[in-house]
Structure formats: C-alpha cells, structure tokens
Amino acid sequence: MRHRTGPWHTSRVLLVCGALAAAVATPAALDGTASAAPAATAAVVDNGGTQLSHRAANVTGALGVTFGFETSTIAGGPYTNQGNTIYNLPLYQAAGQPSSQFWLDAVEQLVTAGVDFVAVDTRGYVPGSAVPNGGGDPRELTQLVAAINQAGAADKLKIAAFDDTPASMTDKKNQVKHHTGGYDPVFDMGDTTGAGEGGYQYLWDNDLKAFFQAVPDNLLYKVGGRPLVYLWSDNSFAFGNQGGGHSAAMLSYVRSQAQAQFGENPYFVTDQSWIANDPAVASVADGQDAWFGVPSPTYTNDTLNGHAFGATVPGFHFVTGSSNMVIDPNHGQTLVGDLANTVGKGDDLTLVEGFTDWLENAALWRTENAPYATTQRDYPGQDLNILRRYSKAPFPGxxxxxxxxxxxxxxxxxxxxxxxxxxxxxxxxxxxxxxxxxxxxxxxxxxxxxxxxxxxxxxxxxxxxxxxxxxxxxxxxxxxxxxxxxxxxxxxxxxxxxxxxxxxxxxxxxxxxxxxxxxxxxxxxxxxxxxxxxx
Missing domain, CATH: 2.60.120.260 (Galactose-binding domain-like)
Structure with missing residues (x-):
C-alpha cells in the first residue's frame, strides 16, 4: 500500500530536476566534433577501479521512476513538510530560475540514470483553472516534452503516467462539488456521471485525456505498442462502491476513450487494491503491483497475466508527531538490494518511487554536495549511478x-x-x-x-x-x-x-x-x- 504522510498535496512527490550528473548516453543535440587533437599516444593503463553489482546482460525488463512535479519542487522550495526533517535536497538550485530550466535539468538526470521511462505523477485539474492547477497538473507536461526535445533525448527517455488516483479523483471531485478538497466524502466508483459523489470525468476528461494531449505518441513509453499507465490505490480511505464491476467499468471506459480519441490502448498496471476490491478488474488490467511497505517490505514482486511487476524505493523518512515511518537508505545499499531483487530477478517492469520525493526523503535526484548526515547519500549522484547500474546499459558505449x-x-x-x-x-x-x-x-x-x-x-x-x-x-x-x-x-x-x-x-x-x-x-x-x- 502506498503511504500517506499528510494532506494529499504534500504527501508524495515523485520526480524531476536538473542537469544530469555522471555519465549519460549522448543526446544528439549535444554532439561535438573532436578537434585540436594532441599527438597520438599510447593508452594510459588503469588497472584500478571497483567491481560493483549491475544488471546481467540477459535481463531485459524495463526500469522506470515516478516523478512528482509539485509547485514547490519546480520552484525550488520551500522544502518543508509538517516538521519532517528533509535530508535529500537537490543539487540543482531551482529557486528564481525559469521552470523550463528545472525540466531541462530533470531530463539530463533521467537520461544519466539510464531509465527506460519516467512515470509522471498526474493528479488532474479543476476545469477552467489556470495552468498549473496545483502539483500534478497533466497540462504542464508540455514543458517536459519540450525539455526532452531540447536535449535531443527523444530516443532515450519516454513518458508513462502514474495516476495518483485519490488526488486526481477524490480530491478533485471534492474541490469541484464541495469546494473543499480532501478525501471526505469518498469517491463513488459506481457513479458514472458525477450526479453523486463520483464521475468518470475526473479520471479521463480532467486527467488522463490531458496527459495524452500533452505527450506526443513518439514520447509515450509503450509495452507491446501500448502506452503504460499506472494507477495507484482505490482503497476505502478515498473510495467507495468499488466492487460489483464498478472499478472495472471505469477502466474500460477510459480505455475506450483513449482508443477513440487518440488511437491508444492503455497498458494498465493497477495497485493490488483494485483487483482486491473488484475482482472484475483482473479482466481489464494488464498488470498489478504491490507497492512497498514502511519499514518493510522495501520491494515487492507481483504477477498478473504471466508478467512480473516490481516496485521499490531508495529510502523513506517521515517522522513528525505520532508518525515514525523510516526506511534506512543504508548508504545506497537498500536501493542496490531492491533493484537486484526486482530488475535482477527478471521483473518485466520495475517502478522506483520517487525521483523528486524530497517530502518523504525518497528522492533519487542528485543531492546537494554535503555530508551523509545531511543528505543520507554518500555523494550527490549516488542514486543516479545505482539506477544506471540496473538499467539496460550499465556501461554505455x-x-x-x-x-x-x-x-x-x-x-x-x-x-x-x-x-x-x-x-x-x-x-x-x-x-x-x-x-x-x-x-x-x-x-x-x-x-x-x-x-x-x-x-x-x-x-x-x-x-x-x-x-x-x-x-x-x-x-x-x-x-x-x-x-x-x-x-x-x-x-x-x-x-x-x-x-x-x-x-x-x-x-x-x-x-x-x-x-x-x-x-x-x-x-x-x-x-x-x-x-x-x-x-
């Protein structure tokens, strides 16, 4: 189950930032022709270096990261979350800079990490609102698309959706109907029109439709030719009336609309709660994941339709009031072990929370250049390097x-x-x-x-x-x-x-x-x- 640490808008941040750190596959737009070559000399021999674990050549599963784009993340702060100590602040200083630079830096980091896809945390928008309508407004993704194209990285990085369903559906419904937001009243999955406490428009018209409008076909990450869409929990803290085929009917509706309007057939990977609450979802979803737990399990493997789906996190720290939720990153070894047990075990898709999740100290981005006690990372680019080790090209040409x-x-x-x-x-x-x-x-x-x-x-x-x-x-x-x-x-x-x-x-x-x-x-x-x- 996904863990909440406060109001929806500050509880979960998923990806983005800067100007990619260690080694990255070369974007075409950055290619330069070597000149002013020194006289040819013999290669300098270095017999040193370190042997580290990495993906085996016969492992073919895809690796992706979630990416939250809340307003404070793009703006470079304030980095506060209900009194929780924030450790992994970013190296890139976004404050006072154009948002386009934040996205350009994020693309560089994602390409450096070698991930196959970035699963952007979509949270919908209120109709008629200005862009962005809070964090996770899918209409804002045009800036990510522009940054990928500017970096010449369209052949290296693709985009998937990670729909934060309680935020996109329940919270947005309560903003529209009750002018309050939050999760009370819960979302009625059986209400198709929005006459009551539900409405398919919150998941489709005001959310995933905007995602497909913002992200062109050539940048969609696809599984068997179908764009990847993750859906988070539909559990009872935010939803009701899920059974009796109601949740399955909503997914079928979204699929039919995506096919009719965009010619796309979404590859749905649902949180395990969807099938648990409505077994009919098993005939509509293509995969399911079991997320991770705090303090354990720090990774999970789940299967559906003969395919395996992994989920994991590099670390977690939310300690405030009565909450004491901690996963020790252990100098990067938690992430190494989890990727070895998801990617390394042959999962078809592995999703890592949360590239920009500083709110819960789960961020994967380059951290500020500071001691481990400050960042919980041994050096700024540590998590990017670990991700690349389990990417499809741990040693890029x-x-x-x-x-x-x-x-x-x-x-x-x-x-x-x-x-x-x-x-x-x-x-x-x-x-x-x-x-x-x-x-x-x-x-x-x-x-x-x-x-x-x-x-x-x-x-x-x-x-x-x-x-x-x-x-x-x-x-x-x-x-x-x-x-x-x-x-x-x-x-x-x-x-x-x-x-x-x-x-x-x-x-x-x-x-x-x-x-x-x-x-x-x-x-x-x-x-x-x-x-x-x-x-």
Missing amino acids: TLTVQAETADSATDTTAGNDFGVYRADSLDVQTTTDTGGGWNVGLIATGESEQWNEVPLQNTEDLTVRVATPNPGTQLRFVVDGVAGSTVTVPNTGGWQTWQTIDAGTFQFQPGTYHTVRIEYPNGGLNVNWWRATAS
Missing part, C-alpha cells in the same frame, strides 16, 4: 558527463561566482552552447572537478567541450589516481565559443567503476561536458 554535475570540486574562490545551479563553490553559469544547460566557468589554475563510481571499461577515448579566449590553458584527466596526458587547450575565440578537443585514451579492466577527476594545471577556460567513448 558513449558516456557524456555534464561539468556542472561534479560530485565534488576544488575551487580557489569562495562561493559560486555566477550564483546558478548549485550552492557550493563550483562556479556554474548558463551556457549558450548547443542544447543549452550550464557550464563550469572561470576555471582557475589548480582547480578540479571529480565524479565517483563512473562506469568505464576496456578502451575509452576521452573528449572535452571547452571554450576560452586564452592561449595555453591546460587540463588533464586523473582516473583512480592515474594521470593521463596534459592537454593544451586552443584559443576557441571566446568564453562561449565552444570546441570539442581530444583528451587522451585510457585502458580499463572490464566491468569496473572509477573515480574520475579533471585537473587544470593552467586555468582560464570554461568546460561544458566531457565524454568517454568506447573504442
């Missing part, structure tokens, strides 16, 4: 790492000189390079950026996207303490005139993860991203 996403940095000046993206001393500015986003700027002599647990194996060619009006600036890669060649960066013609340069070749052991640092022996340049390409 092409890995692009955004400079602003460094897990740690050595900077010679206090504070972020440009005041965007992150709150520590790394100097990050908005870039005008292809694809947009951010770059690290005003890099001085002696500075460096570092990333942890980067998947690199066999022979990897390294390139860097640079800009500088200065001659003679220098950089070098140091991997696991092994230094590569020092590369002289050409004068590109300006601080935002970008060029991709070769930065050497490394040889690694198969299936290993590494600490990668870029050092700057002679500063005076900007860096947008670096890339490792298997050769």
Whole structure:
C-alpha cells in the first residue's frame, strides 16, 4: 500500500530536476566534433577501479521512476513538510530560475540514470483553472516534452503516467462539488456521471485525456505498442462502491476513450487494491503491483497475466508527531538490494518511487554536495549511478558527463561566482552552447572537478567541450589516481565559443567503476561536458 504522510498535496512527490550528473548516453543535440587533437599516444593503463553489482546482460525488463512535479519542487522550495526533517535536497538550485530550466535539468538526470521511462505523477485539474492547477497538473507536461526535445533525448527517455488516483479523483471531485478538497466524502466508483459523489470525468476528461494531449505518441513509453499507465490505490480511505464491476467499468471506459480519441490502448498496471476490491478488474488490467511497505517490505514482486511487476524505493523518512515511518537508505545499499531483487530477478517492469520525493526523503535526484548526515547519500549522484547500474546499459558505449554535475570540486574562490545551479563553490553559469544547460566557468589554475563510481571499461577515448579566449590553458584527466596526458587547450575565440578537443585514451579492466577527476594545471577556460567513448 502506498503511504500517506499528510494532506494529499504534500504527501508524495515523485520526480524531476536538473542537469544530469555522471555519465549519460549522448543526446544528439549535444554532439561535438573532436578537434585540436594532441599527438597520438599510447593508452594510459588503469588497472584500478571497483567491481560493483549491475544488471546481467540477459535481463531485459524495463526500469522506470515516478516523478512528482509539485509547485514547490519546480520552484525550488520551500522544502518543508509538517516538521519532517528533509535530508535529500537537490543539487540543482531551482529557486528564481525559469521552470523550463528545472525540466531541462530533470531530463539530463533521467537520461544519466539510464531509465527506460519516467512515470509522471498526474493528479488532474479543476476545469477552467489556470495552468498549473496545483502539483500534478497533466497540462504542464508540455514543458517536459519540450525539455526532452531540447536535449535531443527523444530516443532515450519516454513518458508513462502514474495516476495518483485519490488526488486526481477524490480530491478533485471534492474541490469541484464541495469546494473543499480532501478525501471526505469518498469517491463513488459506481457513479458514472458525477450526479453523486463520483464521475468518470475526473479520471479521463480532467486527467488522463490531458496527459495524452500533452505527450506526443513518439514520447509515450509503450509495452507491446501500448502506452503504460499506472494507477495507484482505490482503497476505502478515498473510495467507495468499488466492487460489483464498478472499478472495472471505469477502466474500460477510459480505455475506450483513449482508443477513440487518440488511437491508444492503455497498458494498465493497477495497485493490488483494485483487483482486491473488484475482482472484475483482473479482466481489464494488464498488470498489478504491490507497492512497498514502511519499514518493510522495501520491494515487492507481483504477477498478473504471466508478467512480473516490481516496485521499490531508495529510502523513506517521515517522522513528525505520532508518525515514525523510516526506511534506512543504508548508504545506497537498500536501493542496490531492491533493484537486484526486482530488475535482477527478471521483473518485466520495475517502478522506483520517487525521483523528486524530497517530502518523504525518497528522492533519487542528485543531492546537494554535503555530508551523509545531511543528505543520507554518500555523494550527490549516488542514486543516479545505482539506477544506471540496473538499467539496460550499465556501461554505455558513449558516456557524456555534464561539468556542472561534479560530485565534488576544488575551487580557489569562495562561493559560486555566477550564483546558478548549485550552492557550493563550483562556479556554474548558463551556457549558450548547443542544447543549452550550464557550464563550469572561470576555471582557475589548480582547480578540479571529480565524479565517483563512473562506469568505464576496456578502451575509452576521452573528449572535452571547452571554450576560452586564452592561449595555453591546460587540463588533464586523473582516473583512480592515474594521470593521463596534459592537454593544451586552443584559443576557441571566446568564453562561449565552444570546441570539442581530444583528451587522451585510457585502458580499463572490464566491468569496473572509477573515480574520475579533471585537473587544470593552467586555468582560464570554461568546460561544458566531457565524454568517454568506447573504442
């Protein structure tokens, strides 16, 4: 069962944020042609690195994450929830920035994580309301679509729906009929028109229809050619009259409308409560999940129609008043174990709560650069790296790492000189390079950026996207303490005139993860991203 920690609008946050951290499959819009290559040298051999668990090659199930887009999440705060201590605050500082930048950063992180789909937490809207009508307004998803296209990631990231049914149906019905919101009176599943305390329009017209209007067909995540739609609980805290075929009839109606209006036949995965409350749902739903428990089980596997469905969470912490709901993330090992027992056990679909769920300390995004006691993560990109390990490409053939996403940095000046993206001393500015986003700027002599647990194996060619009006600036890669060649960066013609340069070749052991640092022996340049390409 899904756990509530307060009013619907603050109890559950599911995904989004920033400018993707460690390695990501290269978006086409960010491709650069390498130039200014140094003289050919032998590959630098690094026999170090770490062996970590990851998805086996014969495992084919899909991996997705839930993604809540509440107003405070997109706005960068306030990060408060009924007195609960908030640990995993984001690295990306969204406050004061355009919402389009929040979505662009979110896409980068999702692509970095290697997930097959992002299941956006839809909560419907009140007819006639401005956009957004609170968190989860599906009409707002046009911004996610725009960000995916801007990043050139349409072939890498797809969108599913995760319908927060108590919010989209019961709460919205009570806003419309009683001008109150909340879950009392409960939603009558037997009322088809809304004459009483129900109405199919809340799930279809004011919710999933808007989802299909916002998300084009080419960006829908599909199972066997059918768009994936998760539906959360229809239990008695928010619903009544579910049995007798009533819940099944509602799903059949939604399916018929999606087919008639959009030519789409939804692949419904329901919370187990749907079939428990109305056995007729088994003939309409395509799958079901059992969610997770607090404090246990931290993962579940469920089956329907011969397919297996996993659900899990990286951690959970809601402690306030009489509530004491905790799942210890255990330095990332809870998520590792849960993915090994869902993805790794061959579940056809695995869904992880909750990419942006800072409200319950279940967020998967890059956290702020702070000690474990503050973030409950060992380093900012830890959960993204764990997700990628259980993605379909734990060792991507092409890995692009955004400079602003460094897990740690050595900077010679206090504070972020440009005041965007992150709150520590790394100097990050908005870039005008292809694809947009951010770059690290005003890099001085002696500075460096570092990333942890980067998947690199066999022979990897390294390139860097640079800009500088200065001659003679220098950089070098140091991997696991092994230094590569020092590369002289050409004068590109300006601080935002970008060029991709070769930065050497490394040889690694198969299936290993590494600490990668870029050092700057002679500063005076900007860096947008670096890339490792298997050769």
